[in-house]
Amino acid sequence: MYNQIASNKRKTWLLMAIFLTVIVLLGWVFGRAYNFGYGGIIMALILAILLNLFSYFKGDKVALAMAKAQPIQKSDNPYVYRLVENLCLTAGLPVPKIYLINDPNINAFACGRRPELASLAITTGATSKLENEELEGVIAHELSHIKNYDIRLMTVVIICVGVITLMADFFLRAQFIFGRKSDKDSGNLGAILMIVGLILAILSPVFASLIQLAVSRKREYLADASGVLLTRYPEGLARALEKIKNTNQPLQAANHATAHLYIANPFEGAGKKVAGLFATHPPIEDRIKKLRLM
Numbered sequence: 001m002y003n004q005i006a007s008n009k010r011k012t013w014l015l016m017a018i019f020l021t022v023i024v025l026l027g028w029v030f031g032r033a034y035n036f037g038y039g040g041i042i043m044a045l046i047l048a049i050l051l052n053l054f055s056y057f058k059g060d061k062v063a064l065a066m067a068k069a070q071p072i073q074k075s076d077n078p079y080v081y082r083l084v085e086n087l088c089l090t091a092g093l094p095v096p097k098i099y100l101i102n103d104p105n106i107n108a109f110a111c112g113r114r115p116e117l118a119s120l121a122i123t124t125g126a127t128s129k130l131e132n133e134e135l136e137g138v139i140a141h142e143l144s145h146i147k148n149y150d151i152r153l154m155t156v157v158i159i160c161v162g163v164i165t166l167m168a169d170f171f172l173r174a175q176f177i178f179g180r181k182s183d184k185d186s187g188n189l190g191a192i193l194m195i196v197g198l199i200l201a202i203l204s205p206v207f208a209s210l211i212q213l214a215v216s217r218k219r220e221y222l223a224d225a226s227g228v229l230l231t232r233y234p235e236g237l238a239r240a241l242e243k244i245k246n247t248n249q250p251l252q253a254a255n256h257a258t259a260h261l262y263i264a265n266p267f268e269g270a271g272k273k274v275a276g277l278f279a280t281h282p283p284i285e286d287r288i289k290k291l292r293l294m
Helices: 002-033 039-066 078-091 124-129 132-147 150-177 183-231 234-247 256-261 284-292
Strands: 069-071 097-101 108-111 119-123
Touching: 002 150, 002 183, 039 108, 039 119, 039 256, 078 097, 078 132, 078 183, 097 124, 108 132, 108 256, 119 124, 119 132, 124 132, 124 234, 132 150, 132 183, 132 234, 150 183, 183 234, 183 284, 234 284
Parallel strands: 097 119
Antiparallel strands: 069 097, 108 119
């Protein structure tokens, strides 16, 4: 468990370092290719941050509304409420607001920018189809996302993607509106930088999205391991993931904007595998294998 946690934390920071390298590289190319200095880059950064502030402060409410989640009190479902309370005591977390999603499939997600403002949403399929230890494993996984500040991290990642996309768009538009520095000013180096800049501008948004998805997958592995650290019973979550793999159909209120929040891809159906670079989640088979090696 501790090896999995340490490994996934290292890989997350490596991916974030790559993000920053791409942003700095784009900024350096822009500064050399145009006579704007850092003004355009500063404007792109400000715009990207403003656009993402809304998702940072209101994103949890949007996610819950998209999932059609309904809040519950302890009297509405004492069984689920006590499971969450007990695991929060173990994790040293405040009890989040608990929501139920009226859907026969097994899934859950957590949201909120910090533990004190967190929410936990669970499908009715998870509460009815999972045994006690299996549901406990799913809840522990989601509480680990809260404790590890994964929602905050993914917000930072989204801002990085927005910055890179806006910088790339600015570069392409500036090429046609303002042209580039004259050959007298830039010479062969300017021409080379312009070509490199155009390639970066075209490919960097795709590259940034791939890094975003890679960070999302690493945090799922981390939440699996951290969840097991709470329950001390990896088989519970492993069995829950097996049931998800064998019985789930796409969620009725699934949305691509919030797909990365769920414990399993809400668009996957029974017998289908979505893996590779463009997947929001690692393969379930791989997650089960890692859990059973703990």
